[in-house]
Amino acid sequence: MIKFMGATDTGKMRQQNQDAFICRRVGENAGYAIVCDGMGGENAGEVASATACQLIEKFFHRDVNENMTEAAVKAVIFSAISAANAKVYSMAKENPDYHGMGTTLVLAVVIGQNMHIVNIGDSRIYMVEKKAVKQLTRDHTLVQNMIDRGEISEEEAINHPKKHYITRAIGVGDTLDIDYQMYELKKESIVLLCSDGLSNYLRLEKLPEQLKSCVHKNSIQELIDFANDQGGSDNITAVMLYRK
Secondary structure, three states, rough: OOOEEEEEEEEOEEEEOOOOEEEEEOOOEEEEEEEEEEEEEOOOOHHHHHHHHHHHHHHHHHOOOOOHHHHHHHHHHHHHHHHHHHHHHHOOOHHHHHHHOOOEEEEEEEEOOOOEEEEEOOOEEEEEEOEEEEEEEOOOOOOHHHHOOOOOOOOHHOOOOOOEEOOOOOOOOOOOEEEEEEEEOOOOOEEEEEEEEHOOOOOOHHHHHHHHHHHHHHOOOOHHHHHHHOOOOOOOOEEEEEEE
């Protein structure tokens, strides 16, 4: 059986939570998780993340089921994201208060043994198997591009002044490139989807122990508390999925 759990928190430094998430099981062996981290002034970031999250979930709630083929899952994911991008982009164009708004996105759709994932922006997905940790997503940021070109090291990127310059987001253009991948979800796998309010504080060598503790407690609150204890400088959202 697939198990999901998630939580979000404003953090210690922000007045408003511009993150949004949804996770839901569909039968015993299927389900989905969505995490969005909005950006924009006043309420715009909150509107962008909530709009994208809810619209994608509308597609998934209608179409995701345990008997889907790989091609069908991918088609639903791309249709849902394209619709969300068009909606947020349209709202930003039509309402001056929403100009420039957008949102990052990570999502996972699990059908049986297969996990289909997408990332847009700098929210992340990690997979833990025993003590091994793998970041499944690649950030769409200016700093990541600099790392890829060999201009800076990953250590230099941690405190780089342009660390949060995002190069891809939902709602900022009328077209959108979508990074899609598929992985096997093994019995021992634990998957974490999170906004940068958590990933900025993570130490990968400690992540297996943290996630296993959450599984044992049947609560993800430990990760939220951890980010707040480290400073809570941003909104914090985390969703875990695993087989039980």
